[in-house]
Amino acid sequence: MRIALVQFASDVDAAANRRTIATALEDVDGGSVDLVVLPEAAMHDFGSPDHDLAAAAEPLDGPFVTFLAEHARRLGATIVAGMFERTDGLPYNTLVVLSPEGSLVATYRKIHLYDSFGYRESERLRPGEIAPATFTVGDTSVGLMTCYDLRFPELARSLMEGTPTPDVLLVPAAWVAGERKLDHWRTLLSARAVENTVYVAAAAQGGDRYTGHSLVVDPWGSIVDEAHDADAVVRADLDPQVVARSREVNPSLANRRMRST
Template sequence: MRVALLQLAADIDSAANRDLVTSQLAELDVDDGIDLVVLPEATMHDFGAPDLDLAPIAEPLDGPFVQMIAAEAVRLRTTIVAGMFERTDGLPFNTLVVVGPDGQLRATYRKIHLYDSFGYKESERLLPGEIAPVVVEIAGRPVGLMTCYDLRFPELARALVDAGAETIVVPAAWVAGEHKLDHWRTLLTARAIENTVHVVAAGQGGDRYTGHSLVVDPWGSIVDEAASEPAIVQAVLDADDVAKARSVNPSLANRRIKPTS
């Protein structure tokens, strides 16, 4: 499975962000044969200031942002995963949409673990999603979804693997700060090693966020990594790598503490 990660810095102007995405995706071509394109969390609209009300800017799943993603998925004949704020009757969800090559919405994942940490309170502006793993088949491969702060909760990654995931996709807006880049790399690598999966992480860059979008293989080796500026990271994920890693290191099979439900 060939993947492309778009690292960008979203603004608090939804229309400008749509233009930014289309301009960056213009660097990709259908002849590139890309199976999966991953955009960061909050690509539709940045979180903005901590007191910014996200409800008025949230969009429905058939709104302008998803329509733009659908048009690009059709143009590239690929599946796109992207982060948005999803409108409800109250507080919005922090949602990942999965749009297929036919332009149809194939799945959604609503962020379970809201970022109430490091002095932030995401739960004051957003609703948490249902506690249920979301795995979607892309190019014949089972792909699990999580968002940013979810990365700090290994039980979610394990639930995705127990649901069949062989690749975990992590769109993020990982806030920059002391220790944060070390945490980002370490946690992504740990999720890959302990679950013997590929991990594909697309982060927002710029001054506010950590950037460093990267791909980790099932052995925990970083295949490729961006810096903080806008970038496109591409990689090929070989299903045989997962099978080989699980043969040499059958830690999943050797578990003695099994899921209780």
Template sequence: MQVTLVQLAATLDSAANRAQVEARLSDLDGSGLVVLPEATMHDFGPADHDLAAVAEPLDGPFVDLIAREARRLGSTIVAGMFERTDDLPYNTLVVVGPDGGLAATYRKIHLYDSFGYRESERLRAGAIEPVVVPVEDLSVGLMTCYDLRFPELARALVDRGADALVVPAAWVAGEHKAEHWRTLLRARAIENTVWVAAAGQGGSRYTGRSLVVDPWGTIVEEAAGGDELVTAQVAVDAVRASRDVNPSLANRRMSTP
């Protein structure tokens, strides 16, 4: 299956972001899975920016756009948004199938209360419910940005059948951050013998470097920091082959409490 990662820099103008997404997807062709970054609907903005005021329902204009584009492309699209509630919004990934229907949602479990930032003051954490969704012949597990630092979530997704992990992110730039991003993505692939496809926001604020890692931990495609597309062929046979040689999941003797 072809996977396309769309690296972009969102703004504080939701309508402009929708127009950007529509333009970036206009020339795509042949991808079974298209992945957009975390917060594609609307950027996080400064710490005092009210995300509740801009959050949208799951039947709002952002998801409507993603549904139209999924139908047009005949692809499954994963994209990040802020989902409206009666209080703080969720940091949500929507998965829209090629028929335009909402196939799944994942509400970010681990909020980014780290590196001097407190995402939990602006957003609410999702329930601890790992989400795996079928896309063609793959089972795809969903993680968002800071979730990457918690290997137990990746393992829970694999235990639920995931043979690929998809990681939309707005990975804030800074000292050590690009090294952490690349290292953690490769580690999640190696320790779980799965594909990892990570779509990051680019621009000056974020790390960019969207990439695809194979089940051996090899980076097969990687972007730099600008508006780029990353395309790779992802096959479940590679997962089976790596697990035949390295059956570390089958060799486990410890279980989580």
């Protein structure tokens, strides 16, 4: 499966973000990619702590999802992106998955809100139900996580208990920059890959506020490719035979004696 991770710094102007994404997707050749992943909050940035995300939120049939559907059809690829989903109260931090035909085939509402490092995401957003989400691209099963979810290995493990077992975990993120944060980012992504013998592909926001460093980790824990902090497109071929071989050599999933349920 050919994957492209689009890294950019989103704005609090949703229309401007759509223009930025459209420009970035011009670099993603139609017919040569199966899956395109955009960061968390690609629709609209978090903004300042007092910025009203409820006012910015959109429904699942709103301008952002409609825009993604058009580009999914144009590219003939599945697109995953982060948005703020409108509700009657606080919005959800939601990942949407658009098929190559432009249909909304999956959503994932972020379970673990970022109440950490002095920030309170739960004051502005509501957590999703504990419902791990997967979808398929061709014959490949893909699991979804968002940013802070990365610090909770039980979510990744619960995704691996699905049928079929995912070969890829996606982590769209707006990983806030700071001391040790890049080390945490790389370490946790690699850990999730190694302990689950799975590819992990993380599309992050870049710029001054966020860490950037979108990357792909293989099931052995090796970084396949990685961006820095500027706008970038990271491409990689994810080979199911690499996953199968890693699980043959390191059958840790099969050897487990403790389950998450």
